[in-house]
Amino acid sequence: MAHDWFEFPDRDALAAALGARIGERLAEAIDTRKQASLVVSGGRTPVRLFGALSKLPLNWSSIHVLPADERWVDEQEAASNVGLIRRELVRDQAAAAHVISLKTPHTLPESGQMVAEARVAEVGFPLDVVVLGMGNDGHTASLFPDAPELTGVLDSDHACEVVRPPSQPTARMTLTPVALNNARHQFLHIEGDDKRETFERAIADRDVEAMPVRTVLFDRGPRLQVYWSP
Numbered sequence: 001m002a003h004d005w006f007e008f009p010d011r012d013a014l015a016a017a018l019g020a021r022i023g024e025r026l027a028e029a030i031d032t033r034k035q036a037s038l039v040v041s042g043g044r045t046p047v048r049l050f051g052a053l054s055k056l057p058l059n060w061s062s063i064h065v066l067p068a069d070e071r072w073v074d075e076q077e078a079a080s081n082v083g084l085i086r087r088e089l090v091r092d093q094a095a096a097a098h099v100i101s102l103k104t105p106h107t108l109p110e111s112g113q114m115v116a117e118a119r120v121a122e123v124g125f126p127l128d129v130v131v132l133g134m135g136n137d138g139h140t141a142s143l144f145p146d147a148p149e150l151t152g153v154l155d156s157d158h159a160c161e162v163v164r165p166p167s168q169p170t171a172r173m174t175l176t177p178v179a180l181n182n183a184r185h186q187f188l189h190i191e192g193d194d195k196r197e198t199f200e201r202a203i204a205d206r207d208v209e210a211m212p213v214r215t216v217l218f219d220r221g222p223r224l225q226v227y228w229s230p
């Protein structure tokens with residue numbers, strides 16, 4: 001078993017429990033190293049969790065928050081992950097958090113890759129807390145099975161890489177396994193029976209390119225803490 005499974009009766013209970021656990025880990029990091037880093041995912045699932053995190057009485061001015069991946073759109077667009085972080089997480093108690101964006105002003109993400117890489121490097125490794133989501137195609141962050149770049153990205157030494165999955169409307173900048181697994185604490189936040197089934201397939205499947213979430217399940221790195229509710 002490369003992971004620990006925690007399930008909750010509903011999505012509010014999960015958000016409260018996962019938020020509290022992440023808060024403990026961030027507080028430990030600040031106590032020990034005077035700073036903490038938190039990587040979060042985009043999409044619909046994390047919004048409740050972001051609300052719970054935003055209410056935690058932590059020393060947020062010592063915390064860097066960054067997305068696990070980014071759609072290559074302006075921050076004001078609804079699809080923007082850093083925009084979602086600013087709207088839903090960095091408010092209330094968490095208003096003082098430092099937000100690191102993977103989106104640069106470059107039209108092409110390939111032109112912005114090294115800038116994004118430098119921003120993440122500045123936060124420092126190992127990352128303290130990584131919170132990932134998962135799609136029903138087995139992707140996590142923007143490690144999409146249909147991305148033509150996937151093989152190279154899975155083996156990349158860079159912390160950030162560009163992917164252009166045909167299944168997605170925009171190009172994406174994603175943290176790579178070498179960054180996502182270089183973390184002290186790694187969580188997978190999934191909800192719904194469909195994602196539980198997908199996760200069980202990912203455990204059973206042997207092919208990481210078919211189910212890229214496997215890269216955080218079996219590669220080196222911390223033991224994955226899976227939080228699930230119906």
Ligand SMILES: O=C(O)[C@H](O)[C@@H](O)[C@H](O)[C@H](O)COP(=O)(O)O
Nearest residue numbers: 041042043044045133134140141
């Ligand atoms: O930018 C993104 O979309 C996320 O980082 C992505 O990896 C997300 O976690 C999954 O696609 C699940 O998304 P939902 O929570 O919307 O199902």
